[in-house]
Amino acid sequence: MNSSHIVPIVIIVAAVAFSAWRRRRRRGTDTPRRPVRSSARLHGVTWLVAESEFRQRVRGRAFRLATLFVLLAVAAAIAVPSLTKGSAKAQRVGVVGTLSAAERSGVTALARSVGTGVRLVPEADTAAASAALKKGSIDLAVVDGTSVLVHKTLANDDTSTTAQLARAVARTLGTARAINAAGLSQAQVADLAAAQPVPISAVQVSTKSAINKPAVTAGAILVFILLTQYLSWTLTGVMQEKANRVVEVLLATVRPLQLLTGKLLGIAAVVFGQAALVVAVAFGVGKGVGSDLIHGAGPELLGSQFLWLVLGYALYSWLYAAVGSMVERQDQVQSLALPLVIPLVFGYIIALTSAGSGSPSTLLKVLAYLPPTAPFAMPVLAAFKAVSWWQYLISIAIMLAAIAGAARLAAGIYRRAILRTGRRVHFRELFHSSS
Amino acid sequence: MSFEVDGLVRRFGTLTALDHLTFTVPAGQIVGFLGPNGAGKTTTMRAVFGLTELDAGMVHWRGEPISARHRRRFGYMPEERGLYPSMPLAEQVVYFGRLHGMSLADAQQATEVWLERLELADRADDKIESLSHGNQQRAQLAAALVHDPELLVLDEPLSGLDPGGIDAIIDVLRERAHAGSGVLLSSHQLDLVEDMCESVVIIDHGRLVASGTVDDLETSGARRLVVDVQGDRNAGWARQLPGVTVSEVSAEGARLVLDEAVDSQDVLTAAMAAGRVTRFDLVRRRLSEVFREATQR
Numbered sequence: 001m002n003s004s005h006i007v008p009i010v011i012i013v014a015a016v017a018f019s020a021w022r023r024r025r026r027r028g029t030d031t032p033r034r035p036v037r038s039s040a041r042l043h044g045v046t047w048l049v050a051e052s053e054f055r056q057r058v059r060g061r062a063f064r065l066a067t068l069f070v071l072l073a074v075a076a077a078i079a080v081p082s083l084t085k086g087s088a089k090a091q092r093v094g095v096v097g098t099l100s101a102a103e104r105s106g107v108t109a110l111a112r113s114v115g116t117g118v119r120l121v122p123e124a125d126t127a128a129a130s131a132a133l134k135k136g137s138i139d140l141a142v143v144d145g146t147s148v149l150v151h152k153t154l155a156n157d158d159t160s161t162t163a164q165l166a167r168a169v170a171r172t173l174g175t176a177r178a179i180n181a182a183g184l185s186q187a188q189v190a191d192l193a194a195a196q197p198v199p200i201s202a203v204q205v206s207t208k209s210a211i212n213k214p215a216v217t218a219g220a221i222l223v224f225i226l227l228t229q230y231l232s233w234t235l236t237g238v239m240q241e242k243a244n245r246v247v248e249v250l251l252a253t254v255r256p257l258q259l260l261t262g263k264l265l266g267i268a269a270v271v272f273g274q275a276a277l278v279v280a281v282a283f284g285v286g287k288g289v290g291s292d293l294i295h296g297a298g299p300e301l302l303g304s305q306f307l308w309l310v311l312g313y314a315l316y317s318w319l320y321a322a323v324g325s326m327v328e329r330q331d332q333v334q335s336l337a338l339p340l341v342i343p344l345v346f347g348y349i350i351a352l353t354s355a356g357s358g359s360p361s362t363l364l365k366v367l368a369y370l371p372p373t374a375p376f377a378m379p380v381l382a383a384f385k386a387v388s389w390w391q392y393l394i395s396i397a398i399m400l401a402a403i404a405g406a407a408r409l410a411a412g413i414y415r416r417a418i419l420r421t422g423r424r425v426h427f428r429e430l431f432h433s434s435s
Numbered sequence: 436m437s438f439e440v441d442g443l444v445r446r447f448g449t450l451t452a453l454d455h456l457t458f459t460v461p462a463g464q465i466v467g468f469l470g471p472n473g474a475g476k477t478t479t480m481r482a483v484f485g486l487t488e489l490d491a492g493m494v495h496w497r498g499e500p501i502s503a504r505h506r507r508r509f510g511y512m513p514e515e516r517g518l519y520p521s522m523p524l525a526e527q528v529v530y531f532g533r534l535h536g537m538s539l540a541d542a543q544q545a546t547e548v549w550l551e552r553l554e555l556a557d558r559a560d561d562k563i564e565s566l567s568h569g570n571q572q573r574a575q576l577a578a579a580l581v582h583d584p585e586l587l588v589l590d591e592p593l594s595g596l597d598p599g600g601i602d603a604i605i606d607v608l609r610e611r612a613h614a615g616s617g618v619l620l621s622s623h624q625l626d627l628v629e630d631m632c633e634s635v636v637i638i639d640h641g642r643l644v645a646s647g648t649v650d651d652l653e654t655s656g657a658r659r660l661v662v663d664v665q666g667d668r669n670a671g672w673a674r675q676l677p678g679v680t681v682s683e684v685s686a687e688g689a690r691l692v693l694d695e696a697v698d699s700q701d702v703l704t705a706a707m708a709a710g711r712v713t714r715f716d717l718v719r720r721r722l723s724e725v726f727r728e729a730t731q732r
Contacts (some may be wrong), residue, residue: 142691
């Protein structure tokens with residue numbers, strides 16, 4: 001699946017969601033037996049609650065600082081690797097004796113091949129070069145074109161730029177000496193220099209896809225952080241409204257579903273806005289520094305993670321709100337929230353490990369279709385290009401159905417639990433006829 | 436034009452919180468809603484706003500079964516105050532006004548008026564949690580009044596207030612009643628209810644046990660005398676009299692309750708025989724006495 005499929009998928013998702021909203025608006029109420037009320041009033045109140053919730057969330061200094069921190073972190077994560085790539089500190093190469101023009105060009109070309117530049121520094125003699133190496137004013141030295149001098153012995157696993165350049169220069173100078181000693185003609189030397197490597201064929205197609213591991217991993221981490229933050233807001237927000245009894249005043253004039261939906265919409269607006277800001281900054285910075293993120297699969301990955309962040313919030317927010325309506329204190333939360341935290345963390349861990357392994361596991365493929373874990377698994381699976389566009393749509397459809405089910409369940413729990421104060425509400429109480 | 440609860444029944448398991456409760460709150464009156472703890476006052480008020488389901492009975496407003504449309508015209512102040520602690524005062528009152536159907540401009544204007552009236556104008560931008568208890572009560576009242584409600588339902592609106600705060604809220608409630616709103620308020624401060632309310636409703640165990648105007652209730656029932664005999668602070672002379680109960684002894688004298696058959700002249704004679712009588716008054720029942728006798732506590 002490639003980026004040309006993402007746009008129609010997003011359009012289809014938006015169309016389905018809009019259609020569901022319109023159907024619900026025509027139905028009008030949270031219990032089918034009640035008469036339909038003025039939809040303008042129904043939705044006016046819901047939007048009022050959403051607007052108030054949004055304003056309360058974004059005006060807090062902590063929120064603004066946290067958003068700024070996230071944006072800076074994202075910008076740095078994109079800009080720094082791009083800006084430092086290929087601009088590693090130029091190697092200072094001391095030259096004892098003379099190097100021919102061809103040898104100088106060769107050293108410069110070798111430096112470029114290991115991702116660095118080179119500055120040739122004349123040294124009087126080997127002793128001067130040694131002293132300069134010890135002092136750190138040069139990184140390596142070429143002595144009379146016949147040997148390479150470094151500060152410390154190179155270990156076999158030393159992959160530093162200096163080590164790579166030293167080995168390349170030594171190999172090249174050695175080859176050049178051998179060619180000179182062989183007494184080859186100019187044409188033969190030219191043929192040797194132009195020699196191409198023989199082709200490499202594979203017996204079997206690799207299952208490892210070339211994904212941008214850092215981007216996929218960072219995206220999964222960011223989605224997890226943002227999602228847990230938003231869900232925490234939802235749960236504590238509902239809990240606090242119950243604990244400080246403001247919900248009793250609100251429900252005297254607003255219906256439970258209006259209050260709950262408005263609250264979740266308000267937070268969803270923050271989710272959407274903050275995530276869109278992250279994506280915009282990622283694109284902007286990526287374009288500014290010429291990052292790989294805005295090329296190839298980068299936009300598709302960003303779009304996919306954005307979409308699944310919103311879908312993940314849409315699913316879990318209802319359930320977290322239901323938990324919040326059953327408790328009044330933080331210590332009452334854990335046992336109720338644990339069944340919700342487990343699939344969230346599980347999906348996140350599997351997505352991270354799959355991204356790191358470089359190939360999609362069977363478990364990842366299964367989790368990509370399960371609503372509680374799909375927000376993490378599906379973007380990673382899509383990054384591996386291991387899912388077709390229609391499979392992607394199926395996962396979204398399953399997710400939308402799960403969201404509708406969660407909303408219905410949560411609304412019922414909320415309506416029954418939110419006004420039961422003084423202690424934690426147990427599930428068995430919620431549906432008892434005389435409660 | 437009035438508010439009526441008619442035959443309300445609410446059970447929680449084996450506990451009957453409301454037992455066919457019926458009473459009326461006329462427009463333009465302040466009605467005291469009294470009862471011991473656990474009598475069902477809060478449950479009744481919550482039932483008015485649909486915050487608890489009823490097993491039977493109806494709530495009527497101007498003859499119609501109450502609906503969400505009617506409730507938007509009511510103001511509610513629950514016993515346990517409900518405000519957003521970290522939301523600024525004025526913004527919160529505006530928000531509640533808008534939830535009741537006001538436009539933004541109207542809600543802002545009304546908020547300004549009510550904050551001024553409740554002496555909170557200089558705290559408009561302060562968060563609720565930074566206000567004192569008394570000011571939070573006023574803020575809660577402002578939220579209940581901002582939309583010009585036709586009925587106010589207030590659960591213990593005066594609890595925890597200093598005399599200044601109490602006077603301010605009573606003034607506001609009298610104004611609202613004078614303007615035509617009905618007010619139903621519960622309180623354990625019976626002396627304040629006595630001063631403020633035209634009528635009271637007393638419930639116990641979810642049932643109506645007494646109702647009527649304060650005047651009627653206080654002038655009904657057994658006759659009461661306040662008699663002060665010099666040198667006999669304990670009213671020992673009265674304790675011997677058949678059909679006479681000493682309900683209270685204070686610096687003002689002994690408060691006596693007479694059975695129907697007792698002749699007050701006989702009481703006067705007995706008092707004079709006991710010493711110099713400096714006071715002998717026929718008095719009304721206090722509301723607290725009405726309450727105790729109605730609830731038999």
